[in-house]
Amino acid sequence: MKAIGILPGDSRLGGNALTSLELERPVPKPRDILVQVEAVSVNPLDIRMRNAPLEAGFQPRVLGWDCAGIVLDCGSEVRLFKPGDHVFYAGSITRTGTNAELHLVDERIVGAMPVSLDFAHAAALPLASLAAWEALFDRLCISDAGENSGKTLLVIGGSGGVGSVAIQLAKVLARLQVVATASRSTSQAWCRQLGADIVIDHRADLRTQLIDYGLSTVDYILCLADTDYYFSTMASLIKPHGHICALVESANPLPMNQLRSKSASFSWEGMFTRTLYSTPDMIEQHRILTRIATLVDEGRMGSIATKIIHGMTEVNLRQAHAFLEAGGIAGKIVISMQPPL
Ligand SMILES: NC(=O)c1ccc[n+]([C@@H]2O[C@H](COP(=O)([O-])OP(=O)(O)OC[C@H]3O[C@@H](n4cnc5c(N)ncnc54)[C@H](OP(=O)(O)O)[C@@H]3O)[C@@H](O)[C@H]2O)c1
Structure with a gap:
């Protein structure tokens, strides 16, 4: 699958380089769902991770901690979702990120996407x-x-x-x-x-x-x-x-x-404490995202996406990082996999 990760050197933005990668198709563990990523949002964490010094022998790391997408496959113990479901989630800092075509996530930290939002507007919300x-x-x-x-x-x-x-x-x-x-x-x-x-x-x-x-x-x-x-x-x-x-x-x-x-x-x-330490109440994040989706669908709260960039390319991801670093944007920057309408 295609992904964009950080590699040392050749920095065009300061920090490490955001570079296209070809990675193995991920295989779900028992509680994982495999998600086709439709939209991601960019967080200050992405910038900090990109700018952090890389250790010797560093393996390329895919960033991205917000996703809206479609469930493609489920691990053997998955109970909350099935293929075809639309989901949104922030993910875990201990696992590979969402700047990729496909992404694995534990079902306990995932919510069903608000039905009233498209993928781009949903991706702004989870983290x-x-x-x-x-x-x-x-x-x-x-x-x-x-x-x-x-x-x-x-x-x-x-x-x-x-x-x-x-x-x-x-x-x-x-x-x-x-x-x-x-x-x-x-x-x-x-x-x-x-x-x-x-x-x-x-x-x-x-x-x-x-x-x-x-x-x-x-x-x-x-x-x-x-x-x-x-x-x-x-x-x-x-x-x-x-x-x-x-x-x-x-x-x-x-x-x-x-x-x-x-x-x-x-x-x-x-917000990563639960997944970082695999706390017994990890499923609370599923419940919170479910409440958020309900509030959105009831019209009681709205998406916070204010800038949507179309296409997950190196250039677009660099641009999203640059916008966030420059400041001056209220709400969230989203990258949608879909071309503009
Ligand atoms: N611990 C966690 O779980 C967690 C989760 C998410 C985020 N964070 C951290 O929380 C911080 C906020 O993240 P975010 O994604 O919500 O927003 P963000 O994109 O970092 O926030 C940008 C906003 O912060 C305001 N700002 C900039 N400098 C400021 C200052 N000196 N004093 C007060 N406000 C200032 C700016 O408002 P104006 O443009 O109006 O000046 C700007 O709109 C980041 O450091 C992020 O890493 C932590």
Whole structure:
């Protein structure tokens, strides 16, 4: 099968080269489904992996951690899907990625695709949705049934993939007051369109802007950008007994004592934790994606695809990486296997 992977050297983008590969057709393990990839989306993780130094003796690695496609074949113990089903999923960082014609994934982390979306719009959702869902409802312990209705959530980095889903879930399910940060007029408009009640600029002082809206503290903070930089600001903005969740690894030890007098909590969210450690509750990701598909089909949340590139070629994948690295895009960049209509 055809795939695009990273190889050392010959870099046309900085980092390692994205190069066409011819690989063996993958064979499903008992809980695997074999998927014909119809669309993928690009995540900051792809850029970090492409830029990471490669070890000596490195084998070509296929990147890509979001997929919408069609089930072609099933392992002997697969129960949730059958050939012909349309599925969407983020996959596992421990396995080969989705920038390929065919892809293997454990059925327990896969959802049936929303019937109201095409492959390209569905492919934008899985990784961001899993991260946003786990962060809000598992880490921050916000009720997905509205029991914390009226409390305030600050989303730092509201217009990226995770923020774009988190804003929608926090409004539609949790019924929170949502404050999102975005720095450009287009990304600010995008956050409002997704349902954010208040949008402030992360290039200016967050505290001053919140006070202008009558908010000196907030109940929850979801940090989707530079955790080191925002930690002290978050510690000052969080309410006593409030809860902060961060998704971006810090470069330095975090000054946790700043949260002590408020008895505030801090959690990490890693949407690959379940697959990385094969936790017994891996199937929760199937359940989350099923809930997401239902919300989409009910018209309660929408896709976050804002740029669709047609054709999985080296040139197009490099272009998608370059767009993401340059910034300036709200929502998600998708590569569809289909030519434009
Ligand atoms: N732990 C996990 O499971 C997990 C999962 C997914 C993503 N992540 C990480 O979470 C981060 C966000 O990823 P993503 O895919 O949602 O979005 P992304 O594409 O990285 O987010 C881009 C957005 O971030 C905003 N931004 C840029 N610099 C910022 C800053 N200094 N402060 C606040 N916002 C800033 C920009 O908004 P403006 O253009 O308006 O400035 C931009 O629209 C990435 O670092 C990613 O690697 C972690």
